[in-house]
Amino acid sequence: MRTTKLFIVQLLAIAMLPGMNGSYVLADEQGNSAPSYYPSDFQKKGIVRTINAGQKQLIIDGLSYHYQVDLQVHSPTQKYGTVYSLKEGQIIGFSYKEDLNGKRIITEIWVIPNTEYQGG
Structure with missing residues (x-):
């Protein structure tokens, strides 16, 4: 021990x-x-390709996702951050839901250190 x-x-x-x-x-x-505030697995993982703050939209591995202003973003060094701390090229794990029109809306994000990404 x-x-x-x-x-x-x-x-x-x-x-x-x-x-x-x-x-x-x-x-x-x-x-x-991972820190204790990270889930054991993520609903989805991917690489942030584009951040469009004006339209509250992220492109992750070619798919469009929207988010609310109060979106919680977690990193290994910061339990509670905002979408403004994200950078293009970062690897993330995230949760999302679809609205009645099929629009994907991210509900929470966890930044994954590059050394831990295994696709998905």
């Missing part, structure tokens, strides 16, 4: 060294690689 905790502390220290370009791995004793 003590060895496991020491390894985790060392892993976190190495992963958060300057110059890592914000890409790092968080781990707990069970080997989970």
